[in-house]
Amino acid sequence: MQPSPRREFLKAIGTGSLALTGGMSAIGNAGPFVAAQKVAAAEMPADLPVEQAPANADLGSLYPVVRGLAEKVPYPYSFLSGRFASLAEQQAAGREKVLEAFGYRPAAVAPNAEVVSRQEFPEFTREKILFSTSPQFRVPAYVHIPRGLKERGPAIVDLHSHGGMFLFGKEKVIDFGTNHLTMKTYHERNYGGRPTTTELVKRGYVVITIDAFMFGERRARFAEDQELGSNRGDYSPATVDLLNRKCRSKESTLAKSLIYAGICWPGIITWDDMRTVDYLVTRPEVDPARIGCLGVSLGGWRTIFLAGLDERIAAACVVGFMSTVQPMIERHINTHSFAHFVPGLHQYLDLPDVVALRAPRPLLVQQCRQDGLFPVQGMEDSVTKIAAIYERAGAKEKFAGQFYDVPHQFNVAMQDDAFSWLDRQLKPT
Structure with missing residues (x-):
């Protein structure tokens, strides 16, 4: 058989x-x-x-x-929904929905900052610091202070990008003079060869940038990595690539683990950014009424949430991250990190609604028409929606949307426009 x-x-x-x-x-x-x-x-x-x-x-x-x-979602907490009697009522309710979706509101802590190192340069002082954002986290950061300040001045929270680069975080926006080879390439590709923090401090801003959770000194590290040592400056480009790939493979692990902890990764990122403002206002060099924030890509996403939730942000510039979310579902999901997704939030608010929680405070949105991370229609609709919210809030002139015919980046021309706009908002005439 x-x-x-x-x-x-x-x-x-x-x-x-x-x-x-x-x-x-x-x-x-x-x-x-x-x-x-x-x-x-x-x-x-x-x-x-x-x-x-x-x-x-x-x-x-x-x-x-x-x-x-998705088409059945009316975004009932948008200011355009007509549900709320006033802008203040809508913003309080909208912010509460964002925080509920984060699932992350740890106990308040004092920053208790410590200076790890200080370097003096002709135009500025650079401090590396550690400060607390929650009972669990001591966050590493760089603070750049212009030389010769005679009174409290304007400040910027400079929010670094993602770009698949986990090994470095805050370093993405800083020119150290001699930069790691991978950072030199990263600066050229994402920032037109001009990291934003270094340029902003030269323009007279106190600038702080932290490592977002899972990046830089807060990245995931494993037992087998210990033999590489702790000085990232000594790592070869091949080693940096290896460690980036390992961290990238753990994005979903982090996101799922935090869901089991009852919170989400974006919640930690935004909470740390808000607590960065807590620290910044303690600095004697900083005027608390003149604090701005900006960032590209993940930094743009972070700006949406920091600027929408924290009323102390006097001016905000979102770069390379703005779209209505529904058009993204077709073919712009796999291009994004788990860091960009807040469970349950979009039952209530679209992304433009989140950043418009800051109305009538000044807001600039810069977008790239060749940006493959977003549908063009979604980018255009987002600007239309934000403009409508600002107009209804009686602050039409406080919002500006700019498009550039370039791929996903924050090049020098875009920076010049953004910095000039920030100067008009944060520096007295």
Whole structure:
């Protein structure tokens, strides 16, 4: 009697001749397995018809289902919803919804800052500090102070980007003179070769930048990494690439672990950014009424939430991160980090609604028309929506949206426009 295809299949598994975890190449060579599939398929009815998804939709045939669910969301906590009697009422309710979605409101702590090191340069002083943002976290940061300050001056919270670079965080926006080779390349690609912190301090701003959670000195490190030592400046580009890939592979692990802890990763990032303002207002060089923030990419996302939640931010510049969220579902999900997704939030507020929680305070949004991270329609609609909110708030002139015909970046021309705008908002005439 001839052995059955099923028996041959089981025998192949037992002898290890089928590498089932090896991908389609192994399956393609598994004759008995193919035969078994054909027998099973002949006994099954055809699949039910499904709605055809647009080509390249991130979710394939499931995209129309999710699109249908998203279209039912009216963003009831938007100021444009008409639900609230006043701007103040809407903003209080909207901020509460954001914080609820974060699931993260640790006990208040004093910054208790300590200076780790101090360097003097002709135009500024650089301090590396540690300060507390919660009972669990002591956060490393750099503070740049212009030389020759005679009175309290304006300050900027400079929020670093993502860019797949986990090994460095706060260093992404700083020119150290002699920079790590990977940072030199990163600065050129993302900042037009001009890191923003160093330029801003030269313009007279006190500037602080921290490591966001999972970046720089707060990245995930593993036992086998210890042999590399703790001086990142000594790492080769190949080592930096290796460690970046390891951290990237743990993004979903971090996000899922924090969900089990009852909180979300974006909540920690934004909370730390708000507590950075707590520290900044303790500095004797800083005028608390003249604090701004800016950032590109993840830094732009961080600006949306910091500026929307913290009323002490007098002027905010969002760069390379603004879109209505529903158009992103089709094919702009896989381009984004887990750091950008807040569970449950978009039942209530769209991204433009979040940043518009700061109205009527000044807001600049800079976007790149060739930015592959966002749909153009979503970017354009977001500016239209923010403008409508500001107009309804009686502050039409306090919002500006600018488009640049470039890919995802914060180049020198964009920086010059942003810095001039910040000067007009934060420096007395």
